[in-house]
Amino acid sequence: MDYIRRTLEEAFLEASSSFKAVMVVGARQVGKSTMLKHLAADQGRSYATMDDMDDRELARSEPKLFLQMHRPPILIDEIQKAPELFEAIKVMCDESDERGRFWLTGSQGRRLRERAGDTLAGRLAIMELFSLSQREIAGLPQLEALDYSYESLVERQRLFPPNNVVDTFERIWRGGMPDVQDLSERMLSTYFNSYVDTYLMRDAVDDNGVKDVDGFRRLLRAAAALLGELLNYSTLARAADVSVPTAKEWVRALQGMGVVYLLEPYANNSIKRLVKTPKLYFCDTGLAAHLSRWPSAEVLMEGAASGHFYENYVVMELVRSYSYAGGVAGLSFYRDSDAREIDLVIEEGARLHPLEIKKTASPKLPAKGFGALAKAEGFEIAHGGVVCMSEVPRPLDALNSAIPSNLI
Numbered sequence: 001m002d003y004i005r006r007t008l009e010e011a012f013l014e015a016s017s018s019f020k021a022v023m024v025v026g027a028r029q030v031g032k033s034t035m036l037k038h039l040a041a042d043q044g045r046s047y048a049t050m051d052d053m054d055d056r057e058l059a060r061s062e063p064k065l066f067l068q069m070h071r072p073p074i075l076i077d078e079i080q081k082a083p084e085l086f087e088a089i090k091v092m093c094d095e096s097d098e099r100g101r102f103w104l105t106g107s108q109g110r111r112l113r114e115r116a117g118d119t120l121a122g123r124l125a126i127m128e129l130f131s132l133s134q135r136e137i138a139g140l141p142q143l144e145a146l147d148y149s150y151e152s153l154v155e156r157q158r159l160f161p162p163n164n165v166v167d168t169f170e171r172i173w174r175g176g177m178p179d180v181q182d183l184s185e186r187m188l189s190t191y192f193n194s195y196v197d198t199y200l201m202r203d204a205v206d207d208n209g210v211k212d213v214d215g216f217r218r219l220l221r222a223a224a225a226l227l228g229e230l231l232n233y234s235t236l237a238r239a240a241d242v243s244v245p246t247a248k249e250w251v252r253a254l255q256g257m258g259v260v261y262l263l264e265p266y267a268n269n270s271i272k273r274l275v276k277t278p279k280l281y282f283c284d285t286g287l288a289a290h291l292s293r294w295p296s297a298e299v300l301m302e303g304a305a306s307g308h309f310y311e312n313y314v315v316m317e318l319v320r321s322y323s324y325a326g327g328v329a330g331l332s333f334y335r336d337s338d339a340r341e342i343d344l345v346i347e348e349g350a351r352l353h354p355l356e357i358k359k360t361a362s363p364k365l366p367a368k369g370f371g372a373l374a375k376a377e378g379f380e381i382a383h384g385g386v387v388c389m390s391e392v393p394r395p396l397d398a399l400n401s402a403i404p405s406n407l408i
Contacts, residue, residue: 001182006035007142007324008129013039015125016100020093023079023104023116026129027258027283028199031178032105033077035129040103046070049077056082063088072101079116080106080207086119093123107203110256130258131176131284133320134406145325146318146408148353148383150401153393163404165301165359165389172313173297175286185296192290196220200259208253215240219250223260223280224291228308230335231262231280251280258283263315266332266345270377273337281312288312310359310405311343314387317408318344318355340372344387351382355403363388363402370400 008024012035015022024032037047048070050056059066059082067088070076079085089102106112113126135142140160147153174180180191201217204210222239226232237247254260262278282288289309294300300309315331322329334342334354344355354370356363363386373381385400387408394402 001178003034003038004031004132004136004178004181005139006031006129007133007136007320008127009035009039010142011324011326012036012127015127016103018099019123019125020096020099021089021102021104021120021124022100023106023112023124023126024129025106025112025126025258027131028107028203029177029179029195030129030131030258030284032129033075034178036075036103036105040075043073045103046072046074047077048074050081051078060084064091067092072098073103074101075103075105077105078107079104080112083112083115086116090119090123093120107207107257110252112256128258128323130316130320130323131286132178132181133176133317134171137171137176137181142324145328145348146321148355148385148401148403150383150393150395153401153403153407156407157393157404160406163389163391163406165361166297168310168313168389168405169301169306170297172285172309173289173294173300175284175289177284177286180286188286189290192287195287196291200257203257204250204253208250208256210250210253212242212246215242215246216250219247220254220259221291223251223254224282224288225305227280227282227288228311229280230275230277232277259287261316261319263344264332266334266342268376268379271336271372271375275335275337279333281315283316285309285313285316307359311357314357314405314408315344317405318346321408322346334372336372338368338372340368342366342370342373345373346384347379348382350379352376352379353382354384354400356386358386358388361389361391363390363396365396365400 026032048055063084116124180188183191201213204216210216219236219240222236233244233247237244255262261281261283264278265275289300300306330347332345334345342354343357346353352373354373356366383399385396385403387403387405390402390404396402
């Protein structure tokens, strides 16, 4: 398969020219090292991976010697397997004013961020890469931040192919891992079986101290069955036959591994009786579809879980977009004790954009929900609407539109 240009490339290169070290984190096989190798072509940058046992052992036992043998500028893959390198990298960063000396990748998000951030404070930029977005797969240009006004949506549509539910669910079912894009249905199942066994289970044991592999696998499947719902640790614990504290620990591990994404509930001091439980999503819908044993995109599209998978898909497309734009917006969902709910609330400065997500081509504004945000002190309600399978944008009222999901 030809190289697919990543949206993060431009921001990464800018960070590399501004910081002495840049680290890209994300789940296994989302294309971190592929992107950096592509950007490093013709640079003369050396390369080492901590998946290599010999390099890993040398880096752990003799980090200074390792960096004498592998001089910067260097790309080091899976550095979470040799965190002893961070102190030696810090020393070498302080010896030179050269920018972009160290390009690093890592798969253990939270724990790795904390250790790298503490050791390399002021020297390191940390960026996150997800699996391929719909725009990257289609080879479409990266645009400015999404404007939800009807006029802007109409302008945007001129650059995009038609919205089509069959194509959308093919993307949902297949997912965004670069290596699966050209695989047959039979090989897709083989890929994900290998991905779970080779990467997820091994990382759970080696990097997260999981001893009950079968229980962890049961919890992983249960999480896929509950995507798009409020996170219920008791339900996950029962499904995995483990304690609630263990279920919480394992969900944190999956979050750190870049497997699941927890969307936090909206919080505002002026609005009372808000739920405090996050919603659970999978970072890659293809992995979730495999774990839930959906045999084809058509069966998933017509199945009872199709709405949840469509919601997961839309949420993660927007998470990618805002993350790659520099994290200038906050994403959350709204739910209160009066059953008023908004699938996504996007906070940009003092503006709130409410978004519903519906697998329909003829959406209507929710009867209740959007109005609840009017009580949020210090914010104005800005353009929003319903992200859906409509073929074209259309106004629903003065502020809200039907937003075709291929435009996000």
